[in-house]
Amino acid sequence: MNSITLRFQPALACAWRVKTTSSSRRIPALQLRFCYGVSSTDHQPPVKTNIRHYCSRMDQGQGMLFRQLFESVSSTYTYLLADTETKEAVLIDPVLETVDRDIKLIDELGLSLKIAVNTHCHADHITGTGLLKRRLFGVKSAISKHSGAAADILLSEGDSVNFGKHCLNVRETPGHTDGCMTLVTGDQTMAFTGDTLLIRGCGRTDFQQGCSKKLYKSVHEKIFTLPGHCLIYPAHDYKGQTMSTVDEEKKYNPRLTKTLEEFVDIMKNLNLTRPNKIDIAVPANLVCGLHDV
């Protein structure tokens, strides 16, 4: 079992003492444009999303800061989690175009970003991980070892990503891709499901290493076995939904409440168009979103 503990790494601790504040860790670089727009999937009505920069939800009362951030072109959620005492932070699924926003927030909150983790090798947008590594001193990238992507930390089942007194435990949930993971907080109150489980939906299984049987098994064995009150935070939502719970999805998910055979049939007939950016996003994400990082 591989535990990525941030607090006690001597090399990093030394680096932090030299570079005392999070803003001093910044490396000035690219000016990125914010993109706002309209997003949709084929089978869902388009939703105008340009009024929402991000939504937020604060603190479970356990000394954990939590923010849900939104990128409106790819309808991607990025999640910022931090220990309110040590200020160590983790970012889940950052997007290239919103790196400036993320760095600004991290600075404003006085946090020190330690790990930028991707729940899988995304096909619809380029990850912000590489640029974050370039812009913020000491940030490590992380992704599943089954993703085939390069990163500083290659995660697998049972590993944990620690930030201060908090942690995210890795559950491998293949199906949308082979390297999909769900990250679960130590107290099992929050699960970051990537594209494995979406709110009242799930990730498509028609490209990369997609397999609907694997996805069904992953959801039923690794997510639906979490406590019913565990909050579900997906990597995308195309309808403005922000969160769900295990109990809700077990009851109301129109795909995953079906039998395996019915599910496979539903997934075969989604008829979704290929993501617009797939041909640039996948090769870029295999190298952390940027070459030479």
Ligand SMILES: N[C@@H](CCC(=O)N[C@@H](CSS)C(=O)NCC(=O)O)C(=O)O
């Ligand atoms: N139109 C978007 C892509 C939308 C899409 O395919 N979303 C994926 C997750 S990102 S690879 C998905 O699994 N959707 C499942 C669903 O039921 O919508 C674009 O061009 O980027």
